Amino acid sequence: xxxxxxxxxxxxxxxxxxxxxxxxxxxxxxxxxxxxxxxxxxxxxxxxxxxxxxxxxxxxxxxxxxxxxxxxxxxxxxxxxxxxxxxxxxxxxxxxxxxxxxxxxxxxxxxxxxxxxxxxxxxxxxxxxxxxxxxxxxxxxxxxxxxxxxxxxxxxxxxxxxxxxxxxxxxxxxxxxxxxxxxxxxxxxxxxxxxxxxxxxxxxxxxxxxxxxxxxxxxxxxxxxxxxxxxxxxxxxxxxxxxxxxxxxxxxxxxxxxxxxxxxxxxxxxxxxxxxxxxxxxxxxxxxxxxxxxxxxxxxxxxxxxxxxxxxxxxxxxxxxxxxxxxxxxxxxxxxxxxxxxxxxxxxxxxxxxxxxxxxxxxxxxxxxxx
Amino acid sequence: xxxxxxxxxxxxxxxxxxxxxxxxxxxxxxxxxxxxxxxxxxxxxxxxxxxxxxxxxxxxxxxxxxxxxxxxxxxxxxxxxxxxxxxxxxxxxxxxxxxxxxxxxxxxxxxxxxxxxxxxxxxxxxxxxxxxxxxxxxxxxxxxxxxxxxxxxxxxxxxxxxxxxxxxxxxxxxxxxxxxxxxxxxxxxxxxxxxxxxxxxxxxxxxxxxxxxxxxxxxxxxxxxxxxxxxxxxxxxxxxxxxxxxxxxxxxxxxxxxxxxxxxxxxxxxxxxxxxxxxxxxxxxxxxxxxxxxxxxxxxxxxxxxxxxxxxxxxxxxxxxxxxxxxxxxxxxxxxxxxxxxxxxxxxxxxxxxxxxxxxxxxxxxxxxxx
Numbered sequence: 001x002x003x004x005x006x007x008x009x010x011x012x013x014x015x016x017x018x019x020x021x022x023x024x025x026x027x028x029x030x031x032x033x034x035x036x037x038x039x040x041x042x043x044x045x046x047x048x049x050x051x052x053x054x055x056x057x058x059x060x061x062x063x064x065x066x067x068x069x070x071x072x073x074x075x076x077x078x079x080x081x082x083x084x085x086x087x088x089x090x091x092x093x094x095x096x097x098x099x100x101x102x103x104x105x106x107x108x109x110x111x112x113x114x115x116x117x118x119x120x121x122x123x124x125x126x127x128x129x130x131x132x133x134x135x136x137x138x139x140x141x142x143x144x145x146x147x148x149x150x151x152x153x154x155x156x157x158x159x160x161x162x163x164x165x166x167x168x169x170x171x172x173x174x175x176x177x178x179x180x181x182x183x184x185x186x187x188x189x190x191x192x193x194x195x196x197x198x199x200x201x202x203x204x205x206x207x208x209x210x211x212x213x214x215x216x217x218x219x220x221x222x223x224x225x226x227x228x229x230x231x232x233x234x235x236x237x238x239x240x241x242x243x244x245x246x247x248x249x250x251x252x253x254x255x256x257x258x259x260x261x262x263x264x265x266x267x268x269x270x271x272x273x274x275x276x277x278x279x280x281x282x283x284x285x286x287x288x289x290x291x292x293x294x295x296x297x298x299x300x301x302x303x304x305x306x307x308x309x310x311x312x313x314x315x316x317x318x319x320x321x322x323x324x325x326x327x328x329x330x331x332x333x334x335x336x337x338x339x340x341x342x343x344x345x346x347x348x349x350x351x352x353x354x355x356x357x358x359x360x361x362x363x364x365x366x367x368x369x370x371x
Numbered sequence: 372x373x374x375x376x377x378x379x380x381x382x383x384x385x386x387x388x389x390x391x392x393x394x395x396x397x398x399x400x401x402x403x404x405x406x407x408x409x410x411x412x413x414x415x416x417x418x419x420x421x422x423x424x425x426x427x428x429x430x431x432x433x434x435x436x437x438x439x440x441x442x443x444x445x446x447x448x449x450x451x452x453x454x455x456x457x458x459x460x461x462x463x464x465x466x467x468x469x470x471x472x473x474x475x476x477x478x479x480x481x482x483x484x485x486x487x488x489x490x491x492x493x494x495x496x497x498x499x500x501x502x503x504x505x506x507x508x509x510x511x512x513x514x515x516x517x518x519x520x521x522x523x524x525x526x527x528x529x530x531x532x533x534x535x536x537x538x539x540x541x542x543x544x545x546x547x548x549x550x551x552x553x554x555x556x557x558x559x560x561x562x563x564x565x566x567x568x569x570x571x572x573x574x575x576x577x578x579x580x581x582x583x584x585x586x587x588x589x590x591x592x593x594x595x596x597x598x599x600x601x602x603x604x605x606x607x608x609x610x611x612x613x614x615x616x617x618x619x620x621x622x623x624x625x626x627x628x629x630x631x632x633x634x635x636x637x638x639x640x641x642x643x644x645x646x647x648x649x650x651x652x653x654x655x656x657x658x659x660x661x662x663x664x665x666x667x668x669x670x671x672x673x674x675x676x677x678x679x680x681x682x683x684x685x686x687x688x689x690x691x692x693x694x695x696x697x698x699x700x701x702x703x704x705x706x707x708x709x710x711x712x713x714x715x716x717x718x719x720x721x722x723x724x725x726x727x728x729x730x731x732x733x734x735x736x737x738x739x740x741x742x
Contacts, residue, residue, distance in 0.1 A: 001436075001529055001530065001531055001533055002531070003531060004404075004406045004433050004434045004531050005406055005431065005433055005434025005435040005436040005437070005530055005531055006406075006434050006435040006436075006437070006560075007405050007406050007408065007434055007435075008398050008406075008408040008409070008410050008429055008431065008434075008435075008561075011395075012395035012396050012397070012398075012410070013386070013387065013394075013395050013396070013425040013426065014396070014424060014425040014426070014427065014559055014560075014561060015384070015425065015559075016384065016424075016556060016557070016559060016560075017557065017558075017559065017560045017564045017565075018437075019439060019440055019564075019565075020556065020557050023384075023556060023557070024382075024383035024384050025383050025384070025385070026383070027379050027383075033375075034378050035375045035376055035377075035378050035379075037378065037379040038379070039379050039383070045556070045557075046552075046555040046556060047467070047469065047504035047551070047552035047555060047556075047557075048469035048502045048503075048504045048552060048554070048555050049469065049502070049555070050421065050501075050502045050554045050555040051555050052423070052424055052554050052555050052556045053385060053387075053423055054384040054385040054386065054425075055384065055385070055555070055556065056385070058379055060376065060379065062375050062376055063375045063376025063377050063378055063379075064376040064377040064378075064379075065372075065376040065377075066376070066377070066389075068390060069390055089633060093636075093637060093638060093639070094639070095639045095682065095684065096418070096639065096641070096682065097670070098418065098419035098420065098670050098680055130421075131419045131420070131421045132419075133418035133419045158372055159372065159376055160372055160373070160374060160375050160376060162372055180418070181417075181418035181419060183419070183421045183423050183554065184417045184418060184419050184420070184421040184422050184423050184426070185387060185391065185394060185416070185417060185418075185423045185426065186387070186388065186391050186394070186416075186418075187388075188385050188386075188387060188388065189377075189385075189387075189388045190379075190385060193388045193390075194388075194390075262460060265464075266464060267464060268464070268465070268466045268467065270467070299468070299469050301672050301674065303672065309469055311466065311467065313466065
């Protein structure tokens with residue numbers, strides 16, 4: 001209090017405290033193509049349900065393109081009465097909606113064993129949540145005049161991967177948005193600036209970024225990203241295609257992997273739950289590895305296809321403990337144990353793992369991943 | 372699509388597109404003390420209701436102190452059974468809550484005439500809204516044991532201004548939070564890192580930043596910031612002290628000052644409404660300077676003491692138009708016209724201006740501030 005603080009506007013766009021320099025996204029191992037990469041949201045360092053834009057997880061198939069919004073165009077064609085090309089200014093004149101939704105990569109929480117030192121973000125950080133603003137896809141399709149036998153819509157990105165996915169027309173006409181803003185400001189480059197599609201509750205790669213083209217058809221387009229990739233190979237050698245919805249899931253973010261409790265006594269267990277099918281209706285926690293469960297409190301408002309923060313009081317007696325959480329959504333579906341999920345799906349596929357996570361609290365207060 | 376995009380993690384904490392470099396906070400005129408300053412949120416460039424942390428408005432009385440959270444302490448004393456000092460780690464072990472609330476400076480929308488070129492942010496940008504996470508102040512006061520004759524709580528900041536305000540005990544025990552996170556991550560330095568109090572719906576300066584001390588007393592502490600400052604001087608020479616609540620208010624953000632319409636035809640009028648007394652129940656828009664009004668659609672969920680986005684369709688015929696919005700809250704209070712407010716309060720005080728804003732759309736599509 002003895003010295004004047006820093007003056008204003010340095011910089012005009014603010015940044016976190018230097019004391020929070022460790023709260024960043026973490027890049028995951030890259031393959032042969034360096035731009036085909038991902039980075040995770042540090043869930044263990046976050047509170048509430050909003051992910052700040054600077055920490056929103058990334059998954060790119062060919063890096064982040066630089067797109068001048070004044071030059072960008074969206075083409076709508078195929079089984080429509082009036083093929084159309086829009087500028088960004090034209091698109092943004094349509095009526096907009098704002099909604100809070102999570103976005104989760106289908107490859108989140110890969111089944112492969114993570115090390116004991118793994119954090120919540122390391123294992124489950126390919127999920128983020130923010131407030132999206134955009135134009136309902138249904139509005140733009142109505143403007144083009146979708147023909148009666150239309151059944152699917154191809155969404156194509158303007159990245160070097162030419163990312164393409166087929167969207168069922170029912171979803172396109174339901175709650176799909178053409179998004180231009182996140183958490184108040186325009187989309188971040190790595191989230192598809194200046195335009196992406198958002199399919200609430202569906203696996204993340206379908207919410208195609210840097211959206212440049214929508215083609216309406218009468219059957220799925222069988223793109224690379226829905227045939228050789230993003231299908232679930234089952235134990236019998238057949239594959240599940242078009243597993244769109246991300247099922248109910250949860251993870252405790254405190255206490256979680258690599259965190260350290262400061263002695264026994266009172267703690268508040270806290271985590272996030274979500275479902276691609278709607279609202280979370282229940283989150284339970286266990287401190288004995290699933291032998292017994294009790295209800296956590298859900299932070300209001302509980303929104304559809306959105307992260308829900310849950311909290312439960314816990315007095316730690318200093319003995320080793322196994323912490324788990326499980327989510328139930330409005331359809332009645334309950335998040336399964338890891339063994340149950342593997343029993344059905346096997347380990348051929350790394351996608352759609354919504355199994356219960358276990359954190360092990362050791363007697364010294366350290367917290368470790370116990371899968 | 373012919374070249375690979377930028378690789379990941381440059382930087383690990385993301386930043387907006389270079390094409391959005393103009394979307395920043397704007398510093399307002401500074402007085403004799405350069406660190407007693409403010410900067411405004413660019414409301415005209417934002418969508419939805421969340422303000423990204425980098426664009427959250429600022430108002431500092433002596434600059435932004437640099438505080439090591441490991442060294443920071445909160446003292447609670449005065450009329451309590453157990454005077455206490457907390458570290459940040461200790462405070463964060465208490466049960467937390469997460470809520471979305473606006474924060475508005477009582478000096479927002481100063482009555483002084485703004486130029487015709489002023490933007491929505493220039494005039495009304497001392498308001499922002501985010502998701503806050505913290506410990507209920509009531510919990511910490513209960514831990515200290517508030518004595519039966521306690522009536523006020525002094526909050527003191529650790530900045531060089533020693534910012535201090537008196538909080539009525541009823542508010543302290545109602546919905547006040549000791550906040551350590553905003554929009555998921557830890558508080559930004561300019562928002563009080565590592566700890567601030569948040570008094571939902573009350574004038575912003577009472578939500579003391581860099582909080583270091585709470586003293587419980589039986590009467591207000593009559594600090595500088597509630598005597599010589601932040602009181603409303605009325606036309607008869609008396610002053611209103613303790614005008615805590617920010618009344619219902621709204622502003623159209625599109626079309627708004629210095630924006631440019633691209634020809635006549637369909638537009639969606641969009642803006643934000645809020646009330647320090649609870650939920651917004653109605654937002655109306657006028658395109659003829661208040662001669663006629665129609666209801667805008669409120670974006671769900673409508674939350675208490677939170678910005679609410681409203682939207683209304685408008686087909687511009689190319690003739691000059693005067694755009695206005697007015698908000699009604701759950702108490703039935705209706706945002707007043709500027710003349711009505713000035714008729715009651717005069718122009719001695721620059722605080723608590725919640726009057727209706729008028730934007731003038733000229734025949735060439737340019738939009739100007741018309742007060």
